[in-house]
Amino acid sequence: MNQLTLLALDTSTEACSVALYYKGEKTAINELAQRTHTQRILPMVDEILAQSGIRLTQLDALAFGRGPGSFTGVRVGCSVAQGLALGADLPVLPISNLTAMAQAAFEQYQVEQVAAAIDARMNEVYFCRLQRQKVRSNFGEFFDWQMIVPEQVCSPLKALEQMGSEQDFLVGTGWQAYEVFQQQGKKGSDIELPDALSMLALALNDWQQGKAISALEIEPVYLRNTVAWKKLPGRE
Numbered sequence: 001m002n003q004l005t006l007l008a009l010d011t012s013t014e015a016c017s018v019a020l021y022y023k024g025e026k027t028a029i030n031e032l033a034q035r036t037h038t039q040r041i042l043p044m045v046d047e048i049l050a051q052s053g054i055r056l057t058q059l060d061a062l063a064f065g066r067g068p069g070s071f072t073g074v075r076v077g078c079s080v081a082q083g084l085a086l087g088a089d090l091p092v093l094p095i096s097n098l099t100a101m102a103q104a105a106f107e108q109y110q111v112e113q114v115a116a117a118i119d120a121r122m123n124e125v126y127f128c129r130l131q132r133q134k135v136r137s138n139f140g141e142f143f144d145w146q147m148i149v150p151e152q153v154c155s156p157l158k159a160l161e162q163m164g165s166e167q168d169f170l171v172g173t174g175w176q177a178y179e180v181f182q183q184q185g186k187k188g189s190d191i192e193l194p195d196a197l198s199m200l201a202l203a204l205n206d207w208q209q210g211k212a213i214s215a216l217e218i219e220p221v222y223l224r225n226t227v228a229w230k231k232l233p234g235r236e
Contacts, residue, residue, distance in 0.1 A: 005059050006203055008196040009045060011037040011077040012069025012097045013118065013173075018044045019196035021204065022052050028197040037076045045084070056088045061212055063203035065194055066094035067221035068126040068151060069118065078220040085215035092215050093203040097194040099145045101171040102130045104191050104198035113167050117174025117181075117188075120153050125174035126223055127152055127159040137209055144205060153223040156180045 006021040016033035018041070019026060029048055033040045049056060064081035067074040085092045102114040112132035117125040129149035135142055149162045156178040163186070175181045175188030206212070 004061075004204065004207065005054065006061050006063060006093075006200060006207070007045070007049070007056075007059050008063035008095070008199040008203055009041060009077060009081060010065035010095075010097065010100070010194055010196045010199060011041055011080070012065040012067055012073045013193045014070075014073075015193040015195055016040050016044065017196040018048050019200050020048050020052060021200045022054065026197060026200055027051065028195070030195050030197065037073060041076065041080055056084060056090075059088065059090055061093055061203070061207060062088075062090045063093040063095050063196075063199050063206075065097045065100065065196070065199065066219070067097060068120070068153070068223045069097050069194075071222060071224075074220045074222060078218050082215045082218050090215070091212035092218060093206050093212055094218065095199040095202050095206075096151065096221070098126065098128050098151060098172070099130060099147075099202060100194040100198045101191055102132070102145050103202055104195065105169050105171050105189065106132060107198060107201070108191070109169065109189075111169040113169065115149075115159075115163060115168040115170050117156075117159055117170070117172040118193075119173045119177035120224075123178070124153050124155055125159055125172075125178070127154055127162070127174065129162065129164065129168065140208075142205055142209060145202075151221070151223060160184055160186070 008019045014034035017030040019028035098116040117127045128151040130145045170188045171191040
């Protein structure tokens with residue numbers, strides 16, 4: 001696994017980030033770029049590759065945040081990932097932005113039960129609950145995040161109704177965004193936004209399990225059904 005070279009990128013929220021796994025080491029660039037994702041993401045990709053002295057075509061795969069998140073941010077991330085992967089003939093690994101925050105919580109605090117909520121505006125949150133579990137597959141045994149409450153866009157009250165154990169570690173901007181959460185004692189942690197660095201471990205896991213797909217198969221996850229993804233010409 002240490003010989004794998006993997007790039008991850010994410011623009012799904014106000015954060016804009018890239019991360020590289022190369023020769024067993026992780027490097028990352030992360031900045032807030034709420035309205036400048038389209039201007040910043042490609043220079044950030046160029047910068048992190050240049051720092052390691054490698055080219056895009058030397059990657060084994062490209063991971064990206066597939067949502068949920070802001071419509072524009074998710075669209076930018078998927079479009080950039082698709083363009084880069086097609087240009088360099090790379091397989092891709094779509095990563096859930098909510099799961100990425102759960103992974104960050106595990107890496108920083110060793111927690112294995114997480115409730116994630118990103119502010120979706122309009123008095124709604126992108127929400128799910130996750131648990132880190134050992135899973136078996138044809139590729140061996142892995143620790144993976146299982147969604148015990150599936151990804152959804154819902155009101156804060158609906159999210160509260162689906163909360164379970166008090167042991168849930170809270171991640172995401174949603175917990176601070178709505179007073180009803182504070183009224184119920186649900187105060188979020190310092191992990192508020194997903195980032196490409198925490199996507200690397202998830203992508204490495206998915207790669208080992210044979211979950212890479214073609215760039216032509218990229219499908220963003222908006223959760224709201226009122227937006228559309230412009231597919232490439234020739235796609236059904």
